Amino acid sequence: MKKTTKTLSFAALAMSLAVTACSSNANESENKADNAASGQGSGVIEVSTVSPSDQYLKFDEGENFTKNAVYDAYEKDIGVKVTNKWVADTSQFKEKVKITIASGDLPDFFPVNATQLKELTEADMIMDLTEVYNKYATDETKKYLTMDGGMQMKTAMFDNKLMAIPNTYNPYNYQFLYVRTDWLKKLNLPEPKTMADMMTIAEAFKTKDPGGTGKPYGLAISKNPFNIETGVTGLRAFLNGYHAYENIWIEDGKGGLVNSDIQPQVKQALAALQDMFKKGLIDPEFAVKDAEKEAELIYGNGIGMVYGASWTPAQLVKGAVKDGKEVQEWGAFPIPTVDSNPALSQIGLGVDEYYVVSKKAKHPEGVIKLLNQWIAVDNHPTEEQKVYEFGKDRKEKGNNYWLINPLRVGKQIDNNGEVLPKAIANKDTGILESKDQKTRYERAMKYVNGDTSMWWEYLISGPNGVYSLIPAIQKNKQYLQNKFYGAPTPTMAERQEILLKKRDEVYFKIIMNQVSVDEFDKFVEEWKKLGGDAMTKEVNEWYKTKK
Template sequence: MKMKRRVLTIGALILCLAITACGNNTGNQTSINTKDPVKQPDKASNQGNEVIEVSTVSPSDQYLKFDEGESFAKNAIYDAYEKDIGVKITNKWIADTSQFNEKVKITIASDDLPDFLLVNATQLKELTEAGMIMDLTKVYDENATDETKKFLMMDGGMQMKTAMFDNKLMGIPSSYNPYSYQFLYVRTDWLKKLNLPEPKTMADVMTIAEAFKTKNPGGTSKSYGLAVSKDPFNSGTGVTGLQAFLNGYHAYGNIWIDDGKGGLVNSDIQPQVKVALGALQDMFKKGLLDPEFAVKDVEKEAELIYDNSIGMVYGASWTPAQLVKGAVKDGKVVQEWGAFPIPTVDSDPALSQIGLGVDQYYVISKKAKHPEGVIKLLNQWIAVDNHPTNEQKVYEFGKGLVEKGNNYWLLSPLRVGKQLDNNGEILPKAIENKDQSILQTKDQRTRYERAMKYVDGDTSMWWEYLISGPKGVYSLVPPIQKNKQYLQNKFYGAPTPTMVDRQEILLKKRDEVFFKIMMNQVSVDEFDKFVEEWKKLGGDEITKEVNELFADHK
């Protein structure tokens, strides 16, 4: 029952389990100790039996399945909120997820807001400037529980700061963990077979890629060194992308970084990117990349991983939930994979690029009669999502209180995710020592149970063991966090005016040039021409606007 980013999926059921039900955070080692839950003050309960009504709008998510006789108008989750905290939820409208964002735009344009709804950063700014939404500073301070206030400040307050305008809180961040790193996944059985070292440098990556291509340890008709799909520079590509490859060269994809003079510059036009593109061009010329990658989506490219044609891929912490499709066949583990920190091109450690962990916000209409009801929904979500009583499992599983794949948690109209976690410190130790006593959160208990099923012989849980086990993905996080081996985007807030007008053009131009360089259609020196064109097409103006806003936020 976690608030997660939507990702491309392979094997939708497994990935839904991996990302939504069990979470995908790989964050900081600090967390609220939910083993000893924070006691909720009286204002979080419905002791007076007074019921207030708040309206919203909802997407009809494809993963949400109602029990017979239930609907958005009447269901166990809405009933639970009304019973437990005295807040009755109604919907002004319901829309399919594919049409939801467009309908939100129409709702805003027609000034027909419900009491609260989820909007993006641009809409938050527009609604604030139009005077259509409420300053939440006072209502939040008076009605948010201590647990809620602590929960939304786990990152030091950065996400809350993005919702501030003139020192007024204009929205509640729909937060998630920004410390979601990428890793390099390699077939360790092939490393052993070819007597190759584990990858620590980009030189190692090239050596492994060439060996996997030329020696073909999978014995297939075609073999390559690294899996790449058609949208590799998009930061949302959780597997088969190249964001982490760039990071290995101290290059970063479309974030704003220090210019060394107290200002910010865009990462796409930095010289380190040219070096990384040159390396990719060399790989393409040597046949280490699938020549058809530019027309293959994640799922199509992943087929080469499953059939033993590729044994190396960059990906997010949940990537093992993709790899399991090829790694486990007929109940047997037939592929051995290892997860490694991003290799570096030199002696300096690679920094994994990350965002802020928020790009959407819950806002309350200025016309809302009971804004305190929205804050009560927030309090309740945080409480039951992190330390539910047995009765409160209704918020996750519906009236049956048991998991049946319905994804009932999607019915909660206001959801925020944990900004930090300590999974990397807790889970590998707990699983290695079979010690449940140190588990602190519901997420950790769920992951532990699945990993132990693998230990006991259930190979279908191989993916969870590779994520949470002693040498799994999470075990790599504590040193990354401790040594601050990450680089966070330094620009936040709504897009600037020129971003709105030119950003799509700039990204399209970037991808066009980068692809041509990668596929050896033009010289790597074409990058220099791209930089000049980027500046003329609006990049310089965007940089000016970004720095003006950055100066205001210092």
């Protein structure tokens, strides 16, 4: 229900919580917080928002964003009536939010990006939520939003004031290498542990054509390989295998931060990709194909290797299962490394959107009550509360009804890797903890019992699936997180898009052998002059204040 997928102190909130706990009004505050979750209280309060009309959301008959079972449930259960100032299609939603901010006619609460959060804070248009959050957020909510050590909440703070509720999700979303294991067996090839292994496999898949298409390639890549949204057919994990990283800020070994896009390890990775392109291991038309178009070569047995996120099997199933029969066999592997050091999978912060509350809002506590209720019903709903996910009939019907909920946050950390593979292998439902685990278990067991349409879930959650690889990655800290978590700096806001466009242009020309790999060095110098140096200075000035 939420995309899926850090030990900084949260001093301001902790101090305030301590004072509250010690005060003579402690019991009263706790009762108010409990009432916020249970719906007890004096009368109904109204809060306005704005909503994206998602193409995957299907209302029950006679319902819409004005009147629906979810809004009715919030009003009934917690005494908060939700209204919309406007509703827009998802493709136009972000642009309309910009217009709304510019007009100054704000709803009581609404989602914004990090740049908008900073601008609204500086313009004094949104509310400091520190006090209302401390007072009305339940203990469950406070624990839920600081499971990562407080990092994500820290990103919403300015001058020790909580200016928004982060729309959280699990930042530990790793990338993996997916390989046709039936082809590995057919060609007697080892499982990929190093980049050398990966190259050997790519060449064998190209030259020996185990799929029999007559036009095979070694690795699937699409036209936006460095885009954060490219969860399959991307190149981010390929870079990680060379200890190179895509547009994050990393430590320079001297107490400062540098941008990963201009580091020498990137040049090494680009040289390897250029060599693959020259050998015909990469589809020469990749630069004009989106992920789904490139994936057609995977479905059609033309490519048997691709980097992707944990959910990639949900896409691979389109080729792996046909007419109810399994026709392709895939395995998931950790990112291969170029040397003896393990590859670190780069991860983000787990938050790129925030819920802000207008300074003119009459009932900001209503927003916190919505937050409390969402966390409660998303994690341990009663039978009656399933209305928030499925609608008034409380039955799954593929409507994505949960998208109606006006304020949603996701779990920052899960233990799916420890629990699901064991539960599925041993058919042990007793160790399942979360609603997500129970849902995944049920789907995987359908596959075990012969439902091939659930092949993808078994490859994700089963004994040798994607999730089974995560505990070792976590234990050995084989990940690297972006060290910059502030709002975009002035130069970043002005020049970042230009720098990324220039980067992609040069990277592509190198990969496609249109220019020498040494063109990377020229790009680095140009990057610095076009704003990179100024951006680096600003980032390091920010970094000094966080040590």
